[in-house]
Amino acid sequence: MTEIDxxxxxxxxxxxxxxFTGAGISTESGIPDFRGPHGIWTKVDPEDFTITRYVSRPELRIRNWRMHLDGERWGARSGVRPNRGHDAVAQLWRHELLSGVVTQNVDGLHQAAGVPDAAIAELHGNVKTVHCLDCDASWPTEDVLxxxxxxxxxxHCEVCGGIIKTNVVMFGESLDESTMSRAVEFMGQSDAVLVLGSTVAVWPASDIVLRAAFEAKPVVILNQGETEADHLAAAKIDGSIGELLPPLVERLVD
Structure with missing residues (x-):
């Protein structure tokens, strides 16, 4: 019996x-992960992604907007497109087999592949929109660029002059409560969990998977390498999501 079987x-x-998706589903679209040998943390200091440093250092904000403008692969003008993994998740949605998608990613590629906003909980926000830290006014990121x-x-904010940032959750910020509640709701409605491209190591996002396992819902993991939830998995596939998820989904929608 194969892993896909x-x-x-x-x-x-x-x-x-x-x-439940993490950075590994988007690497095949050209977006680097964070901790890999070519990950984002090899290019920038993680401390530069703290909200305290962002607010206190204008030079970091200037660099941040310039990186978006120049089309950094994780940025708002990167031009990245969904890959076969995102398309396979959208296929599950079209066949009405999903309770929802909970993602740690901020790239909006699940929506681009065809999953509606209402079916997605973006735990760490989205790079496509911007808000003011003072008055909470918001705009599309493209308008700011x-x-x-x-x-x-x-x-700065056109309404009150405050500092603005993309709706990506930075270190030192709390997750949006309504988004977390939606993720918990999706988990509560589910009868199984499929983890794609996440090491299930970042809390509180990882708690969604742990709760499901605690409630005796079967967990299937497709990831390159080990995860923190391997011991909870009813099945584990180690390899490329773009290569291995489509045949798994074909089996499920037949």
């Missing part, structure tokens, strides 16, 4: 699968 057996006849393009190195 085993995973398909666990998920057979499940009609409310919770899909047009201002940077026109010469504003460190654009």
């Amino acid at each position: 085993q995973a398909a057996g666990v998920l057979a006849n499940k009609r409310h699968i919770l899909v 047009k201002r940077v393009d026109a010469g504003e190195d460190d654009p």
Whole structure:
């Protein structure tokens, strides 16, 4: 029996699968992960992604907007597209086999592949929108980048003059309560969990998977390398999501 056979057996006849995704599902779209040999933390200091440093250092905000403008692979103007992994998740949605998608990613590629916003809980936010830290006014990120393009190195809020940032959760910020509640709701409605490209190591996001396992819901993991939840998995597939998820999904939608 292959790993795909085993995973398909666990998920057979499940009609409310919770899909939980991490950085590994988007690497095949060209977005680097964080901790890998070519990850984001090899290029920038993680301390520069703390909210305290972002607010206190204008030069970091200037660099941040410039990286978005220049099309860094994780940025708002990167031009990245969904890959076969995202398309396979969308196929599950079209066949009404999902309770929802809970993602640690901020790239919006699940939506681009066809899963609606209402079916997604983006735990760490989304790079496509911006908000003011003082008055909470918000805009599409592209609107702000047009201002940077026109010469504003460190654009501020047009309403109150406050500091603005993308809706990506930085170190030192709390997760959005309504988004976390939606994720818990998806988990509660699920009858199985499919983990894709996550090491299930970052709390509190990882708690969604742990809760499901505690409630005796079967967990299937597809990831390159070990995860913190391997001991909880009813089935584990080690390898490429883009290569291995589509045949698994074909088995489930037949």
